[in-house]
Amino acid sequence: MRPTLVLLQSQCLLCVFVGVCVPSAVVGSLPHSLPWRVSCPVRCMCQIKPWFSPDSVYHEAPTVDCNDLLLTKLPLPIPLDTHTLRLQSNLLSELDTGVLHRLPNLTDLDLSQNRFSRVQSIPQSSSLPSLLSLHLEENHLSHLPEASFSSLPALQELFLSHNILHSIAPGAFTGLDSLLRLHINNNRLTTVDPQWFRSLPHLEVLMLGGNPVEALPEQGFVALRSLQSLVLGGMGLRGLAEKALEGLDGLESLSFYDNLLTKVPTLALRRVPGLKFLDLNKNRIKLIETGDFRDMIHLKELGLNNMEELVSIEKAALENLPELTN
Incomplete structure (x- = not known):
């Protein structure tokens, strides 16, 4: 579950601290999905679906949905034009990065509710130049080392909530100069280090809530x-x-x-x-x-x-x- 609702405002369908503000009239006029006739991985669904960028720009996104399939490795073949790859609620603990590197348009990658325990198991290559959103909620991450995501310079949204993070290196977010949203709520952090945010x-x-922090540092x-x-x-x-x-x-x-x-x-x-x-x-x-x-x-x-x-x-x-x- 992704806790996103914080505020509602009348001019938006959902206008929240942590999400995108999308006018209800716009949402009501969008198609739920369109056919995408490609060679799709077995048991997955391939469709063109509405997608909004972090700055609320609408896209018709070629989407491969492989959620809830108990996968232990990436399914094949993933179409080369894939924009959104959904792998939520599987059994993944490692990724074949070679497969992802062949997806130049990959913009949104959802790896939430899997079994990743190290960020080193997740793509560490500049061959994902289009990636804007990375979902890693509800995994088993306990530590973020230095420059954990430096190979994803275009990233604008990073979701790390509901892991077991108890430590983050001072320069863990180095290289994320474009990041707009960071969710590290509901982990096991006991302190807030000002050095995390310098990059x-x-x-x-x-989003920092749900961590057992009793006092915040000055500045x-x-x-x-x-x-x-x-x-x-x-x-x-x-x-x-x-x-x-x-x-x-x-x-x-x-x-x-x-x-x-x-x-x-x-x-x-x-x-x-x-x-x-x-x-x-x-x-x-x-x-x-x-x-x-x-x-x-x-x-x-x-x-x-x-x-x-x-x-x-x-x-x-x-x-x-x-x-x-x-």
Whole structure:
């Protein structure tokens, strides 16, 4: 399962922290699939299907769907024009990279819910120049070594959630200069290393929630000048240092859902001047004090639900929030 839903907005069918915003009128007019008459691997399905790039550009994508087939190796023959290759829910632990290198148009590769334990088992060659999206959710990855994905310079989306990652080398993401979305939520990381993000100048979405991190370092995200959405839900955070969000001048969406915060991290939030969506739902905050959200002039949505220990909201706690609608 890929946890993607964070926010809904009226102008989109789904507009979320971690996905693509696609107008419902556009989706309704697209064909579900079209015939693709090629020599297709046995038991797989070959069709032309709608596909949206990370920047919401529509493509008619030649798609090979080999999900849920208990495969232990790549099926053959994979058509040379394949754009999207789906290998979810199989038994793969190694890949024949020679097969993938013969797919110059491969843009989206889904290897989620398999048995990969090392990223070295996954393509490590510049022969995949078109790859934009790589799905590795729900595998058995425990460590990311240096330059784990440096051979995929065009990559824009990397999904590593629901593995067993307990360590990431400082330069693990070196070479991913084009990356826009990074999902490393629901792993076993206990710290956040600021060096992870130095090679990600264009990152817009970072999913870190579901890791047992009790404290964030000061200036831990300072390299992420382009970040728009940060999800830190379910981490066990008890507080936030004043400079924990330093440098996130373009941040618009921030989620602290289901943490252990006992008060609003006001000083840290003041470092995020452009914040529009703030989720503090399901924390242990007892008192919303005067000035906690003062002068957050761009804030549109504020979540304070499921606060079982909340006893009081002071009268002026929400003063000067001219854009607040929800």
